Amino acid sequence: MSQPESAVADAQAGGRSGQEPLAKLAKRYGLRRAIARPRFPVYLRQLWQRRHFILTYATSRNVTKYSNSALGQLWQVLTPLLNAAIYYVMFGLILGGKGDIVNYPAFLLTGMFVFTYTQRTVTAGAKSISGNLSMIRALHFPRASLPLAYTIQELQQLAISMGVLFVIVVATGEWPTWFWLMIPVVLGLQTMFNIGAGLVVARLGAQMRDLNQLLPFITRTWLYASGVFFSIQEKVVESAEMPQWVANVMYLNPAASYIEWMREILIGTYRPEFGHHPPPMVWMSCVFWAVFALGFGFWYFWRAEERYGRG
Amino acid sequence: MAELTKELSQVKGDKPAVSGKDVRVHPNPDPPGKAPLDVPTGTPTVIVDDLHIVYRVYGAASDAEKGNAVNALTRILRRQGRPQMKEVHAVKGVTFVAYHGDAIGIVGRNGSGKSTLLRAIAGLLPPHKGAVYTDGQPSLLGVNAALMRELTGERNIVLGCYAMGMTPAEVKEKYQEIVDFSGIDEFVQLPMSTYSSGMGARLRFAISSAKTHDVLLIDEALATGDREFRKKSEERIRQIRESAGTVFLVAHDLRVIEQTCNRVIWLHKGKIKMDGDPKEVIAAYNKG
Numbered sequence: 001m002s003q004p005e006s007a008v009a010d011a012q013a014g015g016r017s018g019q020e021p022l023a024k025l026a027k028r029y030g031l032r033r034a035i036a037r038p039r040f041p042v043y044l045r046q047l048w049q050r051r052h053f054i055l056t057y058a059t060s061r062n063v064t065k066y067s068n069s070a071l072g073q074l075w076q077v078l079t080p081l082l083n084a085a086i087y088y089v090m091f092g093l094i095l096g097g098k099g100d101i102v103n104y105p106a107f108l109l110t111g112m113f114v115f116t117y118t119q120r121t122v123t124a125g126a127k128s129i130s131g132n133l134s135m136i137r138a139l140h141f142p143r144a145s146l147p148l149a150y151t152i153q154e155l156q157q158l159a160i161s162m163g164v165l166f167v168i169v170v171a172t173g174e175w176p177t178w179f180w181l182m183i184p185v186v187l188g189l190q191t192m193f194n195i196g197a198g199l200v201v202a203r204l205g206a207q208m209r210d211l212n213q214l215l216p217f218i219t220r221t222w223l224y225a226s227g228v229f230f231s232i233q234e235k236v237v238e239s240a241e242m243p244q245w246v247a248n249v250m251y252l253n254p255a256a257s258y259i260e261w262m263r264e265i266l267i268g269t270y271r272p273e274f275g276h277h278p279p280p281m282v283w284m285s286c287v288f289w290a291v292f293a294l295g296f297g298f299w300y301f302w303r304a305e306e307r308y309g310r311g
Numbered sequence: 312m313a314e315l316t317k318e319l320s321q322v323k324g325d326k327p328a329v330s331g332k333d334v335r336v337h338p339n340p341d342p343p344g345k346a347p348l349d350v351p352t353g354t355p356t357v358i359v360d361d362l363h364i365v366y367r368v369y370g371a372a373s374d375a376e377k378g379n380a381v382n383a384l385t386r387i388l389r390r391q392g393r394p395q396m397k398e399v400h401a402v403k404g405v406t407f408v409a410y411h412g413d414a415i416g417i418v419g420r421n422g423s424g425k426s427t428l429l430r431a432i433a434g435l436l437p438p439h440k441g442a443v444y445t446d447g448q449p450s451l452l453g454v455n456a457a458l459m460r461e462l463t464g465e466r467n468i469v470l471g472c473y474a475m476g477m478t479p480a481e482v483k484e485k486y487q488e489i490v491d492f493s494g495i496d497e498f499v500q501l502p503m504s505t506y507s508s509g510m511g512a513r514l515r516f517a518i519s520s521a522k523t524h525d526v527l528l529i530d531e532a533l534a535t536g537d538r539e540f541r542k543k544s545e546e547r548i549r550q551i552r553e554s555a556g557t558v559f560l561v562a563h564d565l566r567v568i569e570q571t572c573n574r575v576i577w578l579h580k581g582k583i584k585m586d587g588d589p590k591e592v593i594a595a596y597n598k599g
Contacts, residue, residue, distance in 0.1 A: 022360040022406070026444035029355050033442055053473035057457075060470050064461035135456035137435050139474055140448060306437055 037305045044298070047142045054145050058152040065153075076157045077164045084112040091229040101231060102269040106172045110266055111228035113165045114259045117158050118194055119219045124150040125198030126205035126215055129308050136309035143308045144301050147202035151195045158187070169266050179265045186265065189290040190258045196293025197254075199301040206308055226255040254289040257282050356526055356556040357409040357432060357449065361441035364402040364427050401427040403581035404441070414558040416568035416589060418596050419578035425561045428578065429528045432559065446556065447525030450475070454519045464490075464499035464506075464514055471518040485521045492547070493517035494540070513540050520547050527551055528559045545571065565593050 026032075038046060047054075066072045088108055091098075098104045128146040129136065136143060162183075170176070205211045227235075227250065236247045250256055260282045263270045402424045409415055417425045430436045433449045457474035458467045468489050472482040490499055493514045495506070503511055529548070548571055552558050562568055568575060568589060575592040577585040584599075585592050 022358050022408070023442070023444075025355060025408070026358045026360075029446065031355065031358055031444035031446050033444060050473075050476070052479055053470075053476070056470050056473050060459055060462055060466060063466070064459050067461045132456075135474075137430060138451050138453055138456045140434070140450060141474070141476065309435060 037302070040299065040302055043142055043144075043302050043305070047144055047148070050141055050145050053141065054149045054152060057145070057149040058156060061149070061153050062156055073157075073160065076160055080109075080112050080116045080161065081164070083116075084109050087112070087229045100234060103172055103174065103267055106169045106174055106267050107263060107270070108229050109165060109168055110263050111226070111259045113161050114190070114262050115223060115226060115228050115255055116161070117154060117190065118197070118255050118258070119223070120157075121151050121154045121194040121198050122201050122219065123215055124154060126201040126211055128198070128202045129206035130209065130212070133309055143305055144199060144202075144298065147198040147301070148195065150202075151191070151198045154194070155191055162187070174266060174268055177268070182265050183262070186258060186261050186286065189286050192290035193254050193258070193293045196290075196295070196297030199297035200293075203301050203304050207304070222253075222255060225250055226253060226259060227251075228259065232256065251282065252285045254285070254293070257285040257289065261286055354411045354446075354556075355408050356411050356413075356446045357559075358444040359405055359407050359409075359428075359432065359441075360444065362402055362405045362428075362431060362438050362443060363400070363440035364424070364431050364436055365439040366399040366401050366427070367397070400439075401581055402431065405578070405581075405583055406441075407576065407583065407586060409557050409559075411556045412552075413574055414552050414560065414572045416572035416575040417559060417561045417578060418565065418568060418575060418593065419584075423578045424581040425578055426530055429530055429559060429561060432526070433528055445526060449526035449528055450522070450524045452519045452527055452529040453515070455515050458503065458515065458518075460504040461502055463502055464493075464495060467503055467514070468499070468518055471515075472521065475519070475522045477522060489514075489517045489521050492520075492543070509537060509540075516540075516544055516547075520544070520551060523551070523554045525556045526559075527557070528561075530561045565597070569593055 037043075062073075066075055069075060071078065088105065092104055092108065101107050125147045128150045129143065132146055136146075201211070201215075232247050232250050236242050236250065237244055251260060264282075405424075405428060417428065419425050427436065429451065431438060432443055432445065433451050434443070434445070435451070454471040454474050458471055462470065468486060469482055472485060472489075477485070490496075493510075493516075495510050495514055498506060498510060503514070506514070545567070548558065548560075552571075558571075560568060560572060572589050574587065575585075575589045576583055577592050577596050585595055
């Protein structure tokens with residue numbers, strides 16, 4: 001016999017009733033079930049151990065993303081700029097979305113760039129699991145690495161967009177103030193929210209295949225509800241004569257909160273001393289969404305960990 | 312082991328194709344000589360216990376339903392879910408025990424459940440019924456899915472190593488070894504999309520085999536590259552067997568299996584048809 005008697009004896013000792021002896025044999029030698037979801041803290045630790053993979057994967061995807069277009073990485077900036085140009089003509093000039101806003105170009109671009117960051121992360125996150133099934137079926141790693149890598153990829157690209165945004169905002173006549181030191185805080189909170197949102201849509205996208213088709217409509221509705229090219233207070237309450245709480249709810253949606261806070265920081269005429277009354281509790285909404293989304297996102301994604309890649 | 316295998320298959324009510332006497336596990340395919348390497352130490356490393364795997368397949372719709380919006384709508388209205396969803400019972404009650412030092416070949420026709428079985432052992436597919444118990448984390452040999460064609464070989468090596476869970480120090484240490492083993496030399500600076508298929512295969516094999524594993528699962532990895540590289544990779548597999556506890560090998564090239572394995576499992580339609588000495592199982596497989 002190839003193996004010592006003990007192993008055979010072990011198997012036989014447990015009786016010959018099929019499953020039982022093998023389960024016992026496994027236990028005796030300390031073998032574990034191949035599929036088992038680690039406890040939540042363990043999962044987070046495993047994820048931390050994979051940080052090099054997550055970073056390298058994000059960077060690699062960035063490198064290859066525009067590899068077959070002539071303008072390459074420039075599209076990262078050109079896309080929101082072109083979008084902003086269309087909205088400027090449509091809503092700013094033709095439909096009069098401009099209203100009483102003093103520095104409309106800066107207002108519009110800030111909204112556009114901040115919103116684009118969240119929108120792109122959510123759209124990418126929804127495909128992070130369903131688009132990588134072959135990798136999930138071949139390699140072992142905490143699956144949250146993928147949506148995380150997609151968020152970090154967008155974060156890396158955000159660095160370029162923010163640089164362009166600052167240049168344009170300064171060109172429209174805003175001058176850097178001490179308030180600008182708060183920018184990293186806002187972006188940090190927004191990134192926390194994006195990670196959480198990315199994790200949630202990653203699980204949803206893995207389970208509902210139609211989500212990718214639906215997402216463009218959802219994000220477009222979100223864009224309109226977040227006051228990217230109009231002032232929510234002015235259009236909703238003053239023009240449309242809806243009750244104030246409708247505007248407040250719109251202001252408390254995460255995208256609008258981050259946009260509003262960023263505008264208050266970047267645009268001098270967008271502060272109380274210039275007659276603009278910022279919506280109440282915007283910063284509290286920003287912090288709440290960041291903490292809530294991050295915590296809930298990881299937990300929600302982890303709950304289905306062992307089911308990704310099946311079917 | 313022979314008794315064990317026989318009993319288990321009888322418990323399942325599954326008559327082995329050959330009588331008990333022939334179904335044996337030979338620890339030593341080549342007598343004396345290079346014995347030490349092939350002798351299992353007797354500790355079980357993988358236990359597969361009455362494993363059933365059921366796949367869900369989408370998109371197997373009939374032509375009449377395909378892409379028809381009206382049908383899709385009525386389906387949603389009637390809350391019928393997905394009629395295209397089909398269940399495929401790929402592995403139907405497989406039971407065996409693998410020991411430290413075993414190199415197990417898995418043979419069988421296309422669609423007999425070989426790759427599915429490997430994935431289940433690797434813990435990548437949840438069992439429908441039964442269980443897989445393993446010592447440590449079994450890994451599939453193959454990082455192809457993590458590599459990107461547009462990236463240079465250099466970046467792909469780093470990416471692949473991280474994807475397999477290496478630390479930066481390990482990546483640094485293995486990097487040169489991977490380049491040397493793959494033999495792609497200065498091509499490492501070029502994107503992988505410029506490689507010939509042989510070169511790509513060599514680099515992929517070099518990356519995937521750079522990590523040592525407790526339990527290694529190889530799916531058709533040896534069938535690539537030129538003759539020289541094939542020899543090299545067979546040698547590498549032998550080394551891996553030395554350091555790894557157990558190796559599983561799926562290949563259509565029976566010669567490779569006969570040379571590298573000390574035990575062969577023949578899968579037929581999701582069930583074990585035969586389990587034992589490579590020469591005997593392969594002979595029976597060729598006949599049947």
